[in-house]
Amino acid sequence: MAKEKTSFIDRILGVAGKIQENPYIKAVSSGLASLMPIIIIGSLLVIVTTIAAGISNPGYQKFLVDSGIKPLLQYPNLVTNGVLSIYTAFAIAYNLAQSQEQDGYMAGLLSIMAFLVVQPFNISKSGSVSLPIELLGAEGIFTAIVVALIVPVIMRFFKKHNLYIKMPNGVPEMITRSFAALTTGGAVLLIFFGVKIIFSQTSVETLPSLIKLLIQTPLKALGSSWIALVVIMAVVGLLWFFGIHGHLVALSVMLPVYLQMDLENLNAYQAGKPLPNIIGYSFINVYGAGAVVLFGLVFWLWRAQSERYRILSRLSAIPMLMGIGEPLAFGVPFVLNFTLLIPSAFSASINIILAYLATAVNILPRFNGVNIAGMPVLVNGFLVGGWRVALFQVFLCALNVAIWAPFVKRLDRTEYAQELANAQATDTQTEG
Template identity: 60%
Template sequence: MNTKLIDRVLKYSAKIQQNSYIKGISNGLAALMPLIIAGAMFTIIDAMGIPVYQSFLVNIGIKPFLRYPNLVTNGLLSVYASFSISYVLAKEHKIDGFSTEIISIMAFVLLFPLDTNADGVDMIPLHYLGAEGMFTAIIVAILVERIIFFLNKHQFIIKMPESVPDLIGKSFAALVPSFVVIFVFLAIKIAFGATQMETFPNFVTLIIQTPIKSLGESWIALVFIMLLVNLLWFFGIHGHLVALSVMAPVYMQMDLENLNAFQAKEVLPNIIGNTFIYVYASGATVLFGLVFWMLRAHAKRYKTLGKLALVPMLLGIGEPLAFGVPYVMNFVLFIPVVFCSSINSLLAYFATVLNILPRLNGINTPLPVGGNGFLAGGWRVMVFQILLCALNVLIWMPFVKKLDHMELEEEE
């Protein structure tokens, strides 16, 4: 393989991986997983399609209340994303994270239109604060952090004497940034209010979110992305952080749309999403074949490593294998490492299109393979995961056996 090409890939991939904004978005969204999972679990409790169970919920009077956990978690996810991403970016650039995240939420909410009900009460429609506002939240978090960083760097802040308590000092330091951010985002609101798009979130949806979502719905793009993710992993670069960072907000939005439709007992709108990737194209459904043959290896090293990596692999943790085998920069394992996820994605996508598999409900849980599939789509998804594991046993077989033979010769 062309070493110059490899060096170039590594160079640019490393730059992307180390980019503070990529890390800010990725880590900020990752911090939301507890809320997403908690809301999803209550959705299961609310929407479980067993008539006797549903009658029980109605009879004891808690059925109307079970929609609220998902509403205040996934239904307000963009608010939490603005908070989380701005905090991570602020810490990355060594400015006060607390004031940055508070100002970021203020700017985010400022951009949305207000509706007025029959009683004359101003309201913000909740759909703006959920999945629909995700890209707006990301852009706002970055812009607010940049404004505050610029003002701090050039000392356009109010500095209090050292004798003043730290909390009071930080409050006054955030005063000028608060005024500037309000001025900037109010100007943006007024400017877009004079256009046909009416609001900045509408502009983001039209120009950014809709085109990227169209790309996210494409199986061709999915296969290409999974190839890129695992090619980067092969070279020791965090493929999910680099290749999925742009698509992660879109896939998260698609999962939340499915989750809301599932709770409302409507037809699920999307096939692809983060849940699709983690159920069919990562973790054990890809690496089961590697561990299976390592447990049957003749070389002591691989047999021992297979035992150590078995439980983490079943839970979707592949780092012990990536750097323990290693399959990073191991050209004997190049084909299964790079192509297994894409093969799985392709098979699962067309099985879903043909209605062999149901669309996944967007519930992505850190359960072992089989368990996460069952919660996301039922017994058919769980069985298909097992079939993918069996298929990957066949794909990995010749390559792991070759590696085992080479290692055994060295041991002897």
């Protein structure tokens, strides 16, 4: 029975390890992570337009309108989150191409071109061309991901079969890269233009419509489920316990969905409309990661008898408050530490359940969609939902202290006893 159990765990870890090392999943995860500065800057500037007090303060809004600032303040979010799919297409293709030792820059450019080719441009009888801007924002993220994963594959095929123009030695590198991309770029354009023509003759009409029907809508339905999120966070914790990057494995598929849900809330918040989603990437960061999950661990390590744990707590406290848990994961460690299995694996899920229920009954507000990855605890809660969210984070930290208490105290007793034994052994050797 023990061998069967071990074998089952090994198989699960083997699958998780393959997912973690999969170049396509890593490209999506790394590409979206690289866009965080753009997402954060754009969403934070929305607050300037619609500060919590400003939405219900006619004087503040009147000043913005009368001064002519109000329309201008829409541009930062429009050119960041409003066209996020374009940045997504470049970033993911770039990361995938780089991992396959291809020209990441060209892969990114060709991915943008392919993404735009399949969009449903409207051409009027007068010849003017238009495209709904929302298709370039949250709505188009999944199309951008699919295109960005296909373009480097086409590039690799052409490179493998030497189907590109080679320039003689001495030609500047950028010229060489440009000519090498001519045949590939032409192929990418023709392939995706052909796809556009084919779909235009069907009831689906466009590739983005098909992706929305088959991928985006089902995943969004799953992403809006609190039960699914609780399970995902438990899997994240369990994978971290086994030393595997749980967020990369368990959240990689759902990350685009959660980011899209945040952007939907952000757009509604900017327009002064009801916020549509409870769950999002910010929801996970505020209630299911960082200090609200690890505060109890650091609290009890700080008060530990073990000198090693006291030193570790002081070194890891500030990173923990900023949402960085790796020093604790590998310093305590709670990786493969069965004494800490329960709190390390399930504390995030407990937080998510409590936060979702409190939001569903309107004790807590829905988030405004501002993405605050990397911001310290309480600050991130205040920015996305105001003082009630920050206060609830304090409650979760206190709850966290209670959850971790028996497990960390037991761990500390074992470590302290080992330190005393080592010290006694050292003294005996010194006297001898």
